Amino acid sequence: MPELPEVETVARGLQMTVAGRRIVSVTLGKTDFIDDPSALETHLPGQSIERVERFGKFMLVRLRKEAASSTDVAGDSLLVHLGMTGHLSPHPVSEPPLKHTHVRFLLDDGRELRYTDARRFGRMAFLPAEKLPTELKRFGADPLEISEKDFVELLQFHKSRIKALLLDQSALRGVGNIYADESLWRSRIHPMRIAAKLSGQDARALRKNLQAVLREAIALRGSSIIDFLDADGEPGEYQRRHRAYGREGKPCYRCKTPIRRVIVAGRSSYFCPRCQPVPRIGRKRAIRRKTVTAKRGRTS
Ligand SMILES: [Zn+2]
16 A cells, blocks of 8 residues: 555656646546546546645645636645555557556646556545545644644544554554554554653654655655556665564564564554563563462462
8 A cells, every 4th residue: 555655756756747737538447446437527628737746645636727827726636546556657648558547637748647556446536626625634744744742742642552543544644554663663662552651752753763764765766565656657665675564573673683563453563572662561461460470370
């Protein structure tokens, strides 16, 4: 599932290659991942792609009507979520479409912006200007923009496990399993620790490391785990830098202890049992249990 760095990579690529182009027509194939397919056919032709931006884990293709002046604040948008296997990239119209091409936007320069998606876990929706704020309101802060004060407060107000909070899109938008695990490993924080119980120092370190991990991943055009490709059809490179994610049983880069996997919030979480010690409460309970067992052992 593409996370913030992968989506940012695709959005930047599209911004460079298709911004400013006008959509001439829309051709649809399978449409079960599109909110209201006919809205795309009705509203997109004639509109220009003003810019392509990332919002959390999805892209917003900002549109502009031919007649609209540049002072118009908000126009319509096309929301695109790449799901597991979605690709959105421009192709010469003469090039035969790949298998699983479900949406084709003919552009005014003779190219086609094509959406291919083998598994169709993605989502596409036409959002008129007036509906956009409601759609975006459900999402939390951008992890690259959140201030230190806001991040520390966010953690203080959540009694969920830190890994679950990082994945919660209504708290922070754009972080998924890979970058949550990587930033927790870098911060030496166990994924099961309670967010509200982290020290201010830990919280500040986590924000700093999360931002560093995301920026480094963007610089390497994201992680290619299944078949992520950027808008030019190139895979990302950040998977080579993973220190925790997907490394169960392999030695920790810091202390050589084998990386372990635990399920938190229904997701696999990779961590170093030595660098990222278990939450203190869990440890106390474990010690208490051990003591009880030992006492029982003595009396029986
Ligand atoms: Zn370690």
